[in-house]
Amino acid sequence: MPIRILSEQVANQIAAGEVIERPASVVKELIENAIDAGATAIHIEIRGGGRRLVRVADDGSGIPAEEVELAFARHATSKLQTIDDLTHITTLGFRGEALASVAAIAHVTVQTRAESEEVGTRLRLEAGRVARREPLGHPRGTTISVENLFFNVPARQKFLRSEATERKHIGDLVTRYAMAYPQLRLALESDGRLSFRSSGNGSLYDVLIEVYGLETAQAMLAVGEETAKAVPANGTAQAVPTNDHYAGTVSVWGYVSRPDTHRATREHITLFVNGRWIQDRGLTFAVEQAYHTLLPADRHPLAVLCVALSPEQVDVNVHPTKSEVKFQHRDQVFRAVQRTVRQALVAQAPIPEVRRAAGPWAEQGWSDRHGVLVGVGAGAAQAALDLARPAGDGAIGRWQPQAPAEGQERLPVLRVLGQLAQTYIIAEGPEGMYLIDQHAAHERVIYEQLLARQAGAALVVQDLLEPLPVELTPAQADELGTWLEPLREMGFQVEAFGGHTVLVRSVPAVLSRVDVRQALTSILDELAQGEDALPSTGRLLDPDARLAAVACKRGATKAGQTLAVDEMQALIAQLEQTAAPRTCPHGRPTMILLSQAWMQREFGR
Numbered sequence: 001m002p003i004r005i006l007s008e009q010v011a012n013q014i015a016a017g018e019v020i021e022r023p024a025s026v027v028k029e030l031i032e033n034a035i036d037a038g039a040t041a042i043h044i045e046i047r048g049g050g051r052r053l054v055r056v057a058d059d060g061s062g063i064p065a066e067e068v069e070l071a072f073a074r075h076a077t078s079k080l081q082t083i084d085d086l087t088h089i090t091t092l093g094f095r096g097e098a099l100a101s102v103a104a105i106a107h108v109t110v111q112t113r114a115e116s117e118e119v120g121t122r123l124r125l126e127a128g129r130v131a132r133r134e135p136l137g138h139p140r141g142t143t144i145s146v147e148n149l150f151f152n153v154p155a156r157q158k159f160l161r162s163e164a165t166e167r168k169h170i171g172d173l174v175t176r177y178a179m180a181y182p183q184l185r186l187a188l189e190s191d192g193r194l195s196f197r198s199s200g201n202g203s204l205y206d207v208l209i210e211v212y213g214l215e216t217a218q219a220m221l222a223v224g225e226e227t228a229k230a231v232p233a234n235g236t237a238q239a240v241p242t243n244d245h246y247a248g249t250v251s252v253w254g255y256v257s258r259p260d261t262h263r264a265t266r267e268h269i270t271l272f273v274n275g276r277w278i279q280d281r282g283l284t285f286a287v288e289q290a291y292h293t294l295l296p297a298d299r300h301p302l303a304v305l306c307v308a309l310s311p312e313q314v315d316v317n318v319h320p321t322k323s324e325v326k327f328q329h330r331d332q333v334f335r336a337v338q339r340t341v342r343q344a345l346v347a348q349a350p351i352p353e354v355r356r357a358a359g360p361w362a363e364q365g366w367s368d369r370h371g372v373l374v375g376v377g378a379g380a381a382q383a384a385l386d387l388a389r390p391a392g393d394g395a396i397g398r399w400q401p402q403a404p405a406e407g408q409e410r411l412p413v414l415r416v417l418g419q420l421a422q423t424y425i426i427a428e429g430p431e432g433m434y435l436i437d438q439h440a441a442h443e444r445v446i447y448e449q450l451l452a453r454q455a456g457a458a459l460v461v462q463d464l465l466e467p468l469p470v471e472l473t474p475a476q477a478d479e480l481g482t483w484l485e486p487l488r489e490m491g492f493q494v495e496a497f498g499g500h501t502v503l504v505r506s507v508p509a510v511l512s513r514v515d516v517r518q519a520l521t522s523i524l525d526e527l528a529q530g531e532d533a534l535p536s537t538g539r540l541l542d543p544d545a546r547l548a549a550v551a552c553k554r555g556a557t558k559a560g561q562t563l564a565v566d567e568m569q570a571l572i573a574q575l576e577q578t579a580a581p582r583t584c585p586h587g588r589p590t591m592i593l594l595s596q597a598w599m600q601r602e603f604g605r
C-alpha cells in the first residue's frame, strides 16, 4: 500500500482507542468533566453494560451555546493554554481529547445550559459529525448521552467482555469517584435500577459504608490528618488543591483495613493523588509494606487513601487515560503513605478477640471494643515503621530502639495463671483472659532484638568456646555468600574454612541455646527458598528484616516446651517492650483475648 495520510475520521477513531478502552472509560471521562465543571451532583445512567447507553448528567457550569461544537473538537479544552500550564494543573482533564474521542466512535447527544444563558443547547453528533442542533430548555448543567459505543470500531467490539463485566467496571469506577469526592452526590442507575448512590454529605466513612457495607467499614481505621480533608475549595468538588495549599508537603488521609480484615487481591487498595484516581504499583506496595508482619501471607489490605501535594510536584501527563502520574520526589510520597498507614496500624490494631461467628457480639463495632484494645505509642510506631522502606531506595531502614513516651498505651498488665497444652500461656488481664502463643510471642521478641542489634543497640553476642565447623551443602554455601554481612551484623561470625565447610565463631545470644549447626543450616535453607513465610511482599523486604524473621523462628521457644511461671513472666515482660506485641513477625497473632463480656454472654449471666 502506498503511504497516505489518514482521513480525519479514521485518525480520530484510532486516537480514540487510546482514551476509550471500554464503556467505563466513557463514564470516567464524563464524570471528570462534570467534576471539573464544579458539579455537586452527578447522575449516571447506563444500559447494556454501557454499550447501549452511558448518560451522565451534572449540575455544573454548563457549556455556552457558542462553544458546544468546539467542545467536541480534538485538542479543544478550556483547562489549559500553554505547555507551562501543565505544571500546575488543578483540573482532572487537560488534554482536550475525551469528548472528541467519544464522539468519533459513538452517537453522542449533549444537552447543556450555562448559567448566563436563558436557553440551552441540544446537539447530536454521529461518528464525530454534527447531525442536529437545536435550542433547548435545560437546568444549568450538562447531560451527555453516549449511545452505541464502538459501533464503527469492530476491532474494539471483539475485546469487550460480557455486559456483567463491563457493568462491574463501571460500578467500581463510580464508587471510586464517590470515595474521592465524598461531598459529591453520585448516583448510578443500571438498566433502570439504582445500583449505587452516595449522599454527598462529605463523610468518606459514610461512602465506605455504601461501597463496602457496614461491617467492613467498621473494620477500617481512619488514617492521616483530618485537616487535609479541607481540600475542596468553595464547597464544591474542586478537583485538585492549588499550589500554595500544600507547599512542599505531602498529606495523606483516608481509611485502611484493620489487620484482621483482608482480601485475596490488591484491587481494594484505592489511591487518589490530588483527587485523581491513579494506579501506581509503588504506592500500592507502600501500603502493603505498612502491614509488614501484620497480615497473613498472600493477603492484602483494603485501603482508600487520598494523597495531596503541590501539583507542581506531580506530572499528570503520562498516559492518555491519565491514570498514572509521575512524582518529582517519589520517595517522599512513598514514605508519607507508608508512615501514615503504619502509624495508624501499630497504634490502633487490636488483639484478636474470641467471638462467635454470628450473634450480637460479632456485630459489635470496632469503636465499642476500642477500650479493650492494646496499642503502642508513636515512638514505637515510628521505630517499627523504619523497618520497611521502598525497595531500591538505597538506604535501608533500620530499627531504632526507642523508649516509649509517657502516657502511652501498652499491653495490659498480665498475671500469669499457667500453661495450656505446653503451647499457650494463660494470663489474666483487666478485660478477661488472654491466651498467649508462647512460640509466636517469643518470635516477636527475638525478631526485634535481632534487628536492634543490627541497628547498633546492645545485644549480647555469644562467642563460642571453640570455633564450630559446619559443613554446608553447595546451595547453602552459595546462599551464605550473599548473607555473610547481614549475618555478621546480627552476631553470626562465620568464616570460610575450605570446601563448603565454614567456621562459626559467635552467635547472637538469643540463639545460643539452640543447636548452632542446625540453626545456621536451616536459616540458609529458608533464605534460599526466596519466598519465606512472610507476607507476599517478603521478597522485596529489607534483607535485615527478612533475615531476622527467618532467624527468630530458630531461637524461639517451641510449642510443646514446658515453661516455669517465671519464664512465662519474663517472656511477657519482654513482649511488652516490643513495637508490635500483638503479632509475630510472620503475621500471626501472639495472643487472643477471651473477654469477660464474652464469657458472661456465653454463661448467660
Ligand code: ADP
Binding pocket: 029, 033, 034, 037, 058, 060, 061, 062, 063, 071, 072, 076, 077, 078, 079, 092, 093, 094, 095, 096, 097, 098, 099, 100, 141, 142
Ligand atoms: P478536557 O476535559 O481535557 O478539557 P474534554 O474533551 O473532556 O477535554 O472536554 C472539552 C471541553 O468541554 C472541556 O475543556 C470543557 O470546557 C467542556 N466540557 C466538557 N464536559 C463538560 C461538562 N460536563 N460541563 C461543562 N463543560 C464541559
Ligand code: MG
Binding pocket: 029, 032, 033, 092, 093, 094, 096, 098, 099
Ligand atoms: Mg475531560
